[in-house]
Amino acid sequence: MAGHSKWKQIKHKKAAADAKRGAAFTKLIKEITIAARQGGGDPAGNARLRTAIDAAKAGNMPNDNIDRAINKGTGELEGVHYEDATYEGFGPGGAAIIIQVTTDNANRTVAEIRHVFSRYGGNLGAPNSVAWMFEKRGQMTLDAARYDEDAALEAALEAGADDVARDGDLYVITTAPTALHQVADGLRARGLEPQDPEVAMVPANTIRVEGADAERLLRLMEAIEEHDDVSKVFSNFDIDAETLAAIGE
DSSP: OOHHHHHHHHHHHHHTTOOOHHHHHHHHHHHHHHHHHHHOSOGGGOHHHHHHHHHHHHTTOOHHHHHHHHHHHHTSSOOOOOEEEEEEEEOGGGOEEEEEEEESOHHHHHHHHHHHHHHTTOEEOOTTSSGGGEEEEEEEEEETTTSOHHHHHHHHHHHTOSEEEEETTEEEEEEOGGGHHHHHHHHHHTTOOOEEEEEEEEESSOEEOOHHHHHHHHHHHHHHHHSTTEEEEEEOEEOOHHHHHHHTO
């Protein structure tokens, strides 16, 4: 089981009970703004912006908020200047972690991320210390409770997906990065609604983390995700269902 898929599965369960919509909106607005600044305000010609807008709409963000974020990115409205940064490190049990952030102060953000790692028994690493363990891939999920597995597999492959794997109550669909929106649109055309389409860093191999290390690792992942500047977190860990149940996840 892919480590990122495991974290997606855990986040999926948490999201059902997550009421922190304001924090989620802040992160989505940052992503829309920087995507528009880097690639222009037309989602038809800016894949990153289209992905960000889709995520915002899935989170029920009002269209006015989306439009303002785009206009701030293109310079039509005054706004904060954000930049992208990527940090890498190791968590408890040796799990590799990649963190993508959008920040207006990289020095402040890296210091805060380093503190989070230290607090939960991890270590912030040097650039490229773990990136070589991951590959950039398109990913999205389908609710396994809503769709038949054979039908989901057929629809995804016909749309151009490379792989479909069952992960708990989700089907995880993997694509080439450039085929992400093509596959998502193909699924919608077949009446299936993909969740969380994104360009992800997918681990080539996973590492099993157990016991106290597993609990500390999940607390670290949660603390990183909750940081206002963090947009995405990827890891190569695998935690079995029995351990998750014991932890209470």
